Amino acid sequence: MKKKLVVLTGAGISxxxxxxxxxxxxxxxxxxxxxxxxxxxxxxxxxxxxxDFYNKRRAQLNEVxxxxxxxxxxxxxxxxxxxxxxxxxxxxxxxxxxxxxxxLHGELRKVRSVKDERLIKEExxxxxxxxxxxxxxxxxxxxxxxxxxxxxxxxxxxxxxHADIFIVVGTSLAVYPAAGLVNYCKPNTPxxxxxxxxxxxxxxxVHFVQKTACEGLPEVMEILVSSMA
Numbered sequence: 001m002k003k004k005l006v007v008l009t010g011a012g013i014s015x016x017x018x019x020x021x022x023x024x025x026x027x028x029x030x031x032x033x034x035x036x037x038x039x040x041x042x043x044x045x046x047x048x049x050x051x052d053f054y055n056k057r058r059a060q061l062n063e064v065x066x067x068x069x070x071x072x073x074x075x076x077x078x079x080x081x082x083x084x085x086x087x088x089x090x091x092x093x094x095x096x097x098x099x100x101x102x103x104l105h106g107e108l109r110k111v112r113s114v115k116d117e118r119l120i121k122e123e124x125x126x127x128x129x130x131x132x133x134x135x136x137x138x139x140x141x142x143x144x145x146x147x148x149x150x151x152x153x154x155x156x157x158x159x160x161x162h163a164d165i166f167i168v169v170g171t172s173l174a175v176y177p178a179a180g181l182v183n184y185c186k187p188n189t190p191x192x193x194x195x196x197x198x199x200x201x202x203x204x205x206v207h208f209v210q211k212t213a214c215e216g217l218p219e220v221m222e223i224l225v226s227s228m229a
């Protein structure tokens with residue numbers, strides 16, 4: 001039986017494919033204050049701006065491709081039962097071919113009703129004011145904005161608890177509740193952090209690989225696979 005390998009990915013792995021992050025410029029995301037485009041208050045104040053912002057982000061997905069970091073996580077499925085918990089809203093893990101993915105913060109390719117968050121549908125093109133769900137509610141991005149609950153944590157926490165190995169890739173572990181997942185790992189679960197920086201983790205069982213996802217994940221895979229021999 002394969003060991004359970006759980007991977008928490010953040011903006012760093014997508015940045016290597018050319019997707020910018022809101023932490024690149026002091027809280028600005030593509031020139032916008034993050035609270036203008038990623039909060040319920042921002043949407044209530046200027047829904048047209050928010051819809052246009054995510055339309056552009058969705059269109060950008062057509063111009064980027066999964067990178068070696070994403071592909072290495074797919075390759076690891078040959079040896080481990082791999083589960084990915086991502087903070088990213090892009091679909092690069094899916095396009096790379098990963099089998100088990102939880103999106104903590106929503107998905108750019110999906111939209112939902114403002115009236116009923118269970119009414120979710122795939123959307124590849126732009127959405128505009130006046131585009132309605134079947135319940136008559138305005139469509140909005142299927143994104144977890146600041147101040148909103150993170151329902152996917154209910155799925156993610158048991159995965160962290162039952163992980164045989166836990167890997168953190170491309171995240172500063174500054175965004176909660178996602179950053180708290182490492183605390184659900186059992187005391188004897190090895191934790192590997194792949195990031196050019198050194199996120200603060202209150203544990204002495206962390207192995208740091210201070211490299212980007214594209215550089216560090218192939219190295220980690222080599223170590224993990226060789227340890228199985």
